Amino acid sequence: MNKKAGETAPLPGEGETGSRYTVDDLNIKVQQAHEVLLDLERRREEIERQKRQLEELRKKQRDFEVGHRAVTEELTRSIALLERHQEEWERELEDIRSVRKTLAGQLSALEALEPASWEPANLGEELTKALALIDQSRAALRQAQGRINRLGWDGAVREGGAPRGEEAAAEVEQESGFWQKVASGFAYSLPLILSLLALSLFWFWMFKK
Structure with a gap:
C-alpha cells in the first residue's frame, strides 16, 4: 500500500508493542523496578543483620563452651586443693589445741x-x-x-611475739x-x-x- 503524501514513516522500534506503553506506563514501570530494588536492598540488609547475629551467637557459644570447661576444671582443682589443705589444717589445729591444753595445764600447775x-x-x-x-x-x-x-616459730613458746632476749629475762625473773x-x-x-x-x-x- 502506497503511503500518502505528508505521512511520516514510523520510527524504528515503533510498532504494536511500542505503541501500547505511554510515558505514564514507563514511569510506573520504573517506579515498580525501583521499589523492587529497595525491597531487595532491605532484604539484603536483613540477611546481613541476621548473619551478624548468627556469627555473634556462634562466638558467644564458643566462648561459653571454652569458658565453661576452663572455669569448671579450675574450680574443681581449686576445691580439691582447698579440701586437702583444710583437712591438713584441721588436723594441725586439733594438734595445736591438744598441745595448748597440755601446756596450759602445766602453766596453771606452776602458777598454783x-x-x-x-x-x-x-x-x-x-x-x-x-x-x-x-x-x-x-x-x-x-x-x-x-x-x-x-x-614457723623459732625457739620456745613466745607470747605476743616477744623477742627471745625478753622471754629469757622473763623466765629468769620468774624463777x-x-x-x-x-x-x-x-x-x-x-x-x-x-x-x-x-x-x-x-x-x-x-x-x-
Missing part, C-alpha cells in the same frame, strides 16, 4: 605453787614436788617443740621470784624453827638430868 604457804616441816617434800613439776613442764615443752617449729618466795617463806618460819629447836634442846637437857 605458793611457797610462802609451805609448812617448814614439809619444806623438803614440797620442794621435791615443785622440782618434779618443773621437770614435767620442761618435758612437755620439749615434746611440743617439734609441733611449734612446724608452725628468781619462785626462789624468793621460798626464801621468804623460810625466813618467816625461821623464828618458829629456832624456838622449836630451843624447846627441844631444853626438854632434852631436862630429861637428861
Whole structure:
C-alpha cells in the first residue's frame, strides 16, 4: 500500500508493542523496578543483620563452651586443693589445741605453787614436788617443740611475739621470784624453827638430868 503524501514513516522500534506503553506506563514501570530494588536492598540488609547475629551467637557459644570447661576444671582443682589443705589444717589445729591444753595445764600447775604457804616441816617434800613439776613442764615443752617449729616459730613458746632476749629475762625473773618466795617463806618460819629447836634442846637437857 502506497503511503500518502505528508505521512511520516514510523520510527524504528515503533510498532504494536511500542505503541501500547505511554510515558505514564514507563514511569510506573520504573517506579515498580525501583521499589523492587529497595525491597531487595532491605532484604539484603536483613540477611546481613541476621548473619551478624548468627556469627555473634556462634562466638558467644564458643566462648561459653571454652569458658565453661576452663572455669569448671579450675574450680574443681581449686576445691580439691582447698579440701586437702583444710583437712591438713584441721588436723594441725586439733594438734595445736591438744598441745595448748597440755601446756596450759602445766602453766596453771606452776602458777598454783605458793611457797610462802609451805609448812617448814614439809619444806623438803614440797620442794621435791615443785622440782618434779618443773621437770614435767620442761618435758612437755620439749615434746611440743617439734609441733611449734612446724608452725614457723623459732625457739620456745613466745607470747605476743616477744623477742627471745625478753622471754629469757622473763623466765629468769620468774624463777628468781619462785626462789624468793621460798626464801621468804623460810625466813618467816625461821623464828618458829629456832624456838622449836630451843624447846627441844631444853626438854632434852631436862630429861637428861
